[in-house]
Amino acid sequence: MRESESTVSTAAAATLSRPERQSDIGISGLSKSYGLPGHEVMAMNDVTLDVASGEFVAIVGASGCGKSTLLRILAGFEKPSTGTVLVAGAPVTGPGSDRGVVFQDYGLFPWLTVRENVAYGPRQHGVGRRDARRAADHFLELVGLTRSASKFPGQLSGGMQQRVAIARVLANDPAVLLMDEPFGALDALTRTELQTELRRIHRANAATIVFVTHSIEEAVYLADRVVVMTGGAAHGVPGHIRQIVPVNLGDDRDPSSLEFNAVKRMIADLVHEGSDHV
């Protein structure tokens, strides 16, 4: 009893100031083909990328450039045709709770309450009912949903459901957060609000984040580095990394500033160049 209580409080403390831990990602020579042997279509080719522990990397690109495929391979939902993925030095062989995934369509369990959804992860790891509940309440407080804990996901707005989805992943204390266009289905106001919140969570928690989006502004606002992917079946070449752009704009980013827009324009040029010429 006392032991598991201390587990929860360390998890809580870790969210506030995480001790250094290894959560780096190493991707090398990754490619993915679909279809029957002999008639394969290569969706993604020769992707090599290193992400440091605690880094926030955004991946942008037009539809079909392979950015979601890359994320699904990192999550372990799909196997690469060639190449390897290492997380904290260990090869990825399938889905695992060291890599929390936030989906665009939330993927919450509709028959579980908000609190039960968040407690689900800890319960899978043998945390007792009461302790899992306490952990869930902690993370619901973190995303500002304490008052909705007993509701069902279907009773919440899209933005609130996405907060639940983020809380349930954080409750597992993953080394890596993989986010697949998480704010894509939300209205502009909610989107801005959640972006600010995600930055706050990332600063406090220092997990490594890989964030796929088609919004260049969102990428520049959130990320330490922006990976620009181009190509895809529609362009006759497999999706690949066009360029990696570091965003040196500090912690307080103003989307209306000149510097911000200069980075944004540069990335936009890279994205469009890729889709027009290749």
Add this chain to the structure above:
Amino acid sequence: MSTRTRAPGQGLTRTVLLGIPVPVLVVVLWHFGVTHQWELLFGIRMGFLPYPADVAVSLWDFAFGGLRNDAFSGELWVNLGASLGRVGAGFALAAVLAIPLGIFMGRFYVVNSLFDALINLLRPIPATAWVPLVALLIGIGDQATIFLITLSAFFPIVLGTISGARQVPPRLIEGAQMLGSNPLRILYQVVVPASAPAIINGLRIGLGLAWVVLVLGETVGVRVGLGATISLARDIVRTDLIVVGMICIGLAGYLSDRLLVWLFQLAFRGRPLMK
């Protein structure tokens, strides 16, 4: 004018009142049909039917006794109990076999391939066609009846469960995987609740069939049971008791379906289910 603007009580009263005239008319026509010995379509000779009033008396006597004082007086409960036992045992056995098999068939290609052909070959064979073989292999009696019920209820339950398990959104499976569930836990924590509406549909159809087959199984070689009562009443040409037996089976089937739905709602305590 719409029902939405009415108080709930008024709407309910109206529904109940509207439900009365048609059954009353049927009973009245039944009465006059017997009196005047009408001949209907299919050569139905109404003169051979008992009067509705006779059936009502026999039903009361079958349940509580004290009116006719014959071999059937007050015997309802013994017969109902025997039939309920057979339906309950056969249906429960079918559910225990069919739900896990359906979950595995719906989720795993190999399991599906192993059992799919067998199930689809056996499924079209009606229970009536099994009766001669069952009579030779098992004999007649309780075990044969329960076997026939299990066999008939099994197929709708397994098919409902398979279709439910197949339609679980992949996103929910992925969600459970990345939260650290192992494959077995995913089956009972995600696939089963997500398939629940399809499973309950299969169970309800299966339970309905269980009552159909009960009569078939009880017609031969069983002395106690609602089906046996009907069979015995036919042997001694008591049409009123045949109708009484039919009414009792209809009511028992209806009430057991309500009970099943109620148990299901109890188990999920108002939790939202997949659409």
